[in-house]
Amino acid sequence: MTVARKGELVAASELPVAKVAVDVPLAHLDRPFDYLVPDTLHESAVPGCRVRVRFAGKQVDGFLLCRTAESDFGGRLGFLSKVVSQEPVLAPEIATLARTVADRYAGSLIDVLRLAIPPRHAKVEAEPPPEPAPRPAMPDAPGWRRYPRGPAFLDAVRAGRPAHAVWQALPGEDWPARLAELAATAAASDRGAVLVVPDYRDVARLHAACVALAGEDAVVALSADAGPAKRYRRWLSVLRGGARIVVGTRASVFAPVHRPGVFVVWDDGDDLHADPHAPYPHVRDVLIQRAHAVGASLVVAGIARTAEAQLLVESGWAPEIVASRDELRAAAPRIVALGETDLQLARDPAARAARVPSVAFEAARAALKDGRPVLVQVPRGGYVPALACQQCRGPARCRRCAGPLGLPAGGGAGTPTCRWCGVPDTAFRCGNCGSRRLRAIVVGAKRTAEELGRAFADVPVIGSGAKEVVSDVAARPALVVATPGAEPVAAGGYGAALLLDGWALLGRADLRASEEALRRWMQAAALVRSHRDGGRVVVLAESALAPVQALVRWDPAWHASQELAARTELGFPPAVRMAAVDGQATALATFLEELTLPPSGEILGPVPIGPDDRERALVRTTRAEGRALAAVLAAAQHVRTARKEPDPIRVRLDPLELI
Known part of the structure; x- marks a missing residue:
């Protein structure tokens, strides 16, 4: 090795070579680069710290991975320019995990590190480190005794033995309390816990449950809504050993908790667990690797069950933790589907055509009379988000930009307005048949709230959706109209739930449509009181459909098994590994031609996916x-960036949306 000198710079006498992950966006540079450590930076250049180096004539950021005595590089090495922060923010375990995730998703290490390590806040770093939180008392955890395998799993966490499980929570279960008991058990055994949930409302509930068992100093909540300074302070408290339990959204999957004892992902079917940034990792898969x-x-936990979780069960990697059927029957509400019995149709012949049939009104009236709130789940937000021609049923389009027309909130007499450009169309004329009449394709949550408000004039109506999410409601008569995922928690449980427009969830052109519909329905139904307390759920979908049958019997494992078998037969994830490759048609064709696939490799497509001549191909192999x-x-991406190809190619492994 040739020792480079610049002015008075002298390499450190011990471990003079630093291996640095350089923050550059080029795939072919996804490897550590060697630099010399000046003797002036010998003490501060610690593994895991942030540094700045000169790379290709520019000063760039990077992370110091490790220091060695020698370099394999035969040329002249440059020196580290600066140690930005002496804080070892990249823990060895996280560095190894980031490399594993990058390799699994055909990405680069630096892309994963951007997801794993929050931006630096210098003022927060200067604060003194917190004192380690005391070990909490070992919780009793009586709730896990409702599940035959629950106590055995707790014993494994208590003893520090690695155990894996897929937990199916009972309807009405206080799942934050159960997960808090797992985390407190690990913390009482002097180990850490990372609990990952979909959104900030779940974070708040789970954080409160963990604080009640382990104490406020032992638990931190990591989510984007905390703000950069507060989030970085909490993240540093975990890195420095102050907090033992981490509760957060998807970025917390990389939280540098010390001596981790248990990892939990709640509701792994939620698309919020899939990171939208390269290399697009999923929380469940990252936690499995970790x-x-x-x-x-x-623990892969949830009310429902995904095909991916079912694969873990059927492969034997993660046994299931489920309650007995007797326990389930006692906890579940009574669930009624459309056309379930001939008597139901005889009483209401128009039930299949009506949006809210008489059986749904009866359930709502009974619950309100009993003094309980009623949950109404509507698949779409807005007022009337989609319109069509009354005569030919063709979608109503804007004459200016061809966007979809809809009715804004305020009433059926409103002017149709484009949802893309916002221009109202006061003189609509169908481009297919010339008709001027319009009809609603989808009725949104606001229109539903308006209609139900007229039907139940003396009952308050509460809306909960994307822009105005309500966390909880009181135990008094009310109609709660919510979109999927925004259902508030009712004190003591809802008296009834009406699951409207089932066709809108089941009819989506998506591989996971039925799985997602069942997940949404079960999450809403789980908020309803048990049938012994009068709880009823009415789902407006045909009773013969498999997801509806799974809901009525409360058997998500059966449905997940059916889904997994179907995907195995068709060759779709999780039965296989599949990559979606997107790009310009010419660039994509060249990319696919240069691939040297494994023996089981197969290319499907490409097919057009949008404007600008973009196409998508699916590449699959066995697991x-x-x-x-x-x-x-x-490797193909490395070749493209090394050649400085102008058109980017996006690669996503096992994406949630394939069609």
Whole structure:
């Protein structure tokens, strides 16, 4: 090795070579680069710290991965320019995990590190480190005794043995309390816990449950709504060993908790668990990799069950934790589907055509009379978000930009307005048949609230949706109209739930449409009181459909098994590893031609996916050759960036949306 000198700079006498992950966006540069450590930075250049180096004539940021005595590089090495912060923000375990995730998803290390490590806040770093939180008392955790395998899993967490499980929570279960008991058990055994949930409302509920068992100093909540300074302060408290339990959204999957004992992902079917930034990792898969690497326990938990979780069960990697059927029957509400009995149709012959049939009105009236709130789940927000021609049923389009027309909130007599450009169309004429009459394709939550408000004039109507989410409601008569995922928690449970427009969830052109519909329905139904307390759920969908049958019987495991079998037969994830590759048609064709696929590799497509001549191809292999597929795709990306190809290619492994 040739020691480079610049002016008076002298390399450190011990471990003079620093291996740095340089923050550059080029795939072919996804490897550590060697730099010399000046003797003036010998004390501050610690593994895991942030540094600045000169790379390709520019000063760029990076992370110091490790220091060694020698370099394999035969040329002249440059020196580190600066140690930005002496804080070792990149823990060795997280560095290893980031490399694993990058390799699994055909991405680069620096992209994963951007997801794993929050931006620096210098003022927060200067604050003194917190004192380690005291170990909490071992919780009793009586709620887990409702599940035959629950106590055994708790014993494994208590003893520090790695155990994996798929937990199916009972309807009406206080799941934040159950997960808090797991985390407190790990903390009482002098180990850490990371609990990942979809959104900030779940974070608030779970954080409060953990604080009640382990104390405020032992628990931190990591979510984007906390703000950069507060979030970085909490993240540093975990890194410095102050907090033992981390509760947060998807970015907290990389939280540098010390001696992790248990990892939990709640509701793994929620699309918020899939990161929208490259390399697009999913929380469930990252936690599986992390639990395997450090020998910690893992729980994939939820009300419903995904095909991916079912694969973990059927492969034997994660046994299921479920309650007995007797326990389930006692906890579940009574669930009624459309056309479930001939008597129902005889009483209301128009039930299949009506948006809210008589059986739904009866359930709502009974619950309101009993003094309980009623939940009304509507798949779409807005007022009338989609309109069509009354005569030919063709979608109503804006004459200016061809966007979809809808009715804004305020009443049926409103002017149709484009949802893209916002221009009202006062003189609509169908481009297909010339008709001027319009009809609603989808009725939104606001229109539904207006209609129900007229039907139940003496009952308050509460709306909960994307822009105005309500966290909880009181135990008094009210109609709560909510979009999926925005359902408030009712004190003591809802008296009834009406699941409207089931066709809108089931009819989506999506591989996961039925799985997602069942998940949304079960989450709403789980908020309803048990049938012994008069709780009823009415789902407006045909009773013969598999997801409806799974809901009526409260058997998500059966439905997940059916989904997994169907995807295995068709060759779709999770039965196989599949990559969606998007790009300009010419660039994509060249990319696919240069791929050297594994023996089981197969290319589907490409097919057009939008304007500007963009296309998508699906590349799949068996699960056994999934790593080889990721490596091949990453190598192809390296070649493209090395050649400075102008048109980007996006690669996503096992994306949630395939069609």
